[in-house]
Amino acid sequence: MRIEEIVEGLEGRREELRKDPGTKASDLLYLEGVQGYYERILRAKREGKPFCWAVMFAPVEILYAMEIAFLDIELHTFYNLLVEGTCDPYLQAAAGHGFPVEICSLHRVIEGMSLKRDLPAPDFIIASSQCCDLTITFGDLSREYARSSFILDRPYRYDEDGLNFYVREIEELVGFLEAETGHRLDLKRLEEAVRLSDRAERRYRQIYHLKKHLPYPLRSSEGFKHLFYFYLLAGTPEGVSYFEQVHRESQEQIATGQSPIGKERFRLFFPLDPPSPYMDLLDWMEKEYGAIVVMDSLSSWWLQDALDPADPLRSLARKGFYNVFPRQLAGPIGDWIDEMVKYLSEFRVxxxxxxxxxxxxxxxxxxxxxxxxxxxxxxxxxxxDLDML
Structure with a gap:
């Protein structure tokens, strides 16, 4: 779907929820934030302002500080699935172009979207080596669009040498962005973006630890939803408002002593992905078996690092290591397993x-x-075994 169609679909969903008296305020904030994110893209294209494609693990706080609209083309595939209900036309387009069906469907969908020209053309592209090998193929897309690209190279190990290397990578990214846009990064604006990101992140961590409560105060699908919002809106007031509202609602639910699904019987752990094409399965498990997902790798905040607005670039480099999902899949695998084992008992899985x-x-x-x-x-x-798209 084109961005305009995504916006229309999100607006339609918001209208449906507004009419439902049982709609939570956080659900409306979620849709408003995501819709606003897409509308920024349309506005940038309309006004000729800088616009880029970025991978899911790019330090978006820098982009917000420099007023660069961005399309997270990985997460965009999921919103296409959410609004349209299928990504089959893009998978077919990629297969017809010779893209192997054995590789990740997310990247095949991106290729299909590009082939069908359903993505707004970027001014430049930001790729990364974390956490998926295929993210570096976005450099191929930059050549297809005759655009410049920058690949963030994240070291394998989180130690002092690795951190120092990644700080230099982010400094080089800033130089690339300044050259592409013709504008200098305002450090005061970046410090403010990191401060907002830190506020949202702190609430995000608190929400995650509230999941240890018995009964669990959220629905299974909500934990996965939080991740998408944080990647898109870290460093914005909307990000802070959303996570603060979710935190309030979670505390209110805990105060009732009741589970939002009725009787909680089984507490589940999803070590990797949700069943994204079939998220209604989570609702079915809740209804039929009282089974709820209380712990998952997509919304885990297992390290105690924190952002420091006074040292924004080093903070964002640290986040590149402790951020959810790269922390698990970018290795070493021993860290993932050790942390998983440590927390399973706390979440009473x-x-x-x-x-x-x-x-x-x-x-x-x-x-x-x-x-x-x-x-x-x-x-x-x-x-x-399940295909994510």
Missing amino acids: DGAIYINHIGCKQGAAATRAVVDALKRLKIPTVVI
């Missing part, structure tokens, strides 16, 4: 469902090690 995304080299490669660790803890585990 009864069972695990490993959604093995077909085509994901990192996730599929980790399956045996993660499942073996769960078996050693005598946690019943099932592995389901």
